[in-house]
Amino acid sequence: MIIVTGASGQLGHAVVLELLKLVPASEIGVSVRDPGKASDLAGKGVRVRQGDFADPASLQRAFEGADQVLVVSSNARAYGGDPLAQHTSAIEATRTVGATRIVYTSQIAASPTSAFAPAVDHAATEELLRQSGLAWTSLRNGFYASSGLMAMGNSLETGLLEAPADGKVAWAAHADLAEAAAILLADPGRYEGPTPPLTGSQALDLADLAAIATELGRPVRRSVFPDEELGARLEARGMPASAARFMLGNSIASRGGEFGPVDPTLEQLIGHPPTTMRDLIAARLGR
């Protein structure tokens, strides 16, 4: 059985829908904090069990019978939690139920020296996987294209995209990453350890995204403000100082090229061109 965590979230849910095209529903289970959020999957014949990364006993129940577990990385850091403790519990539960492989959603910039805090956590989790004794695959997912749209803020309405200096990012869409994850779960062992970067086919910075919107008929001007202004600007929008540190880490990593490498592996795996930022911006504009 293949168990997918985070199946109430965007990526995990999309992975399960893709898996359903590849393996019988009776071979798929999900581990979710709130089973009510996965009732649509239960309706398709997927086994739904309650599992919380913060409650190791619940994970063992939810992972029972697993041959493989897809651990969708925790977003606990954003809420002051400890993603490494949570990932440790998930790895431990995978071992306890006797699964043979763990697949983990890492990120393109995973490195102990990244300027982007989640990328440091991903590298530390990969180290935990290395030491786990389990067979493991780490999906080095490109930066979410949805984050690129979020980084554009309300510029599609205002015509002004203001942010600290950034760099090129090889944006990758949830749909394509989910398809690739499902393919690798249905045909395990194609990658031992980290995959190559799973990215879209173009690396684009915010100026490029503004230019695409402009070409699509919604003029957007990119304007850079100094890093030092970010805290005050976010505070004015009611956001805490920790959000500024997080976002600045993102900008520094991006201009250091950490999210930039374009790699053909995602396209080769899914067998079609990855979704482009132009597609997504056009959809946002209703074009």
Ligand SMILES: NC(=O)c1ccc[n+]([C@@H]2O[C@H](COP(=O)([O-])OP(=O)(O)OC[C@H]3O[C@@H](n4cnc5c(N)ncnc54)[C@H](OP(=O)(O)O)[C@@H]3O)[C@@H](O)[C@H]2O)c1
């Ligand atoms: N590659 C990238 O650029 C990028 C960007 C942003 C984030 N990420 C990472 O990718 C992950 C998945 O992305 P996404 O878009 O699917 O995020 P999402 O829609 O926010 O989904 C997060 C999932 O994690 C679950 N979760 C949270 N805390 C949990 C806990 N204590 N125990 C068990 N499950 C828990 C959530 O469950 P509930 O429904 O119960 O909340 C939800 O199912 C994120 O969590 C983050 O680590 C990657």
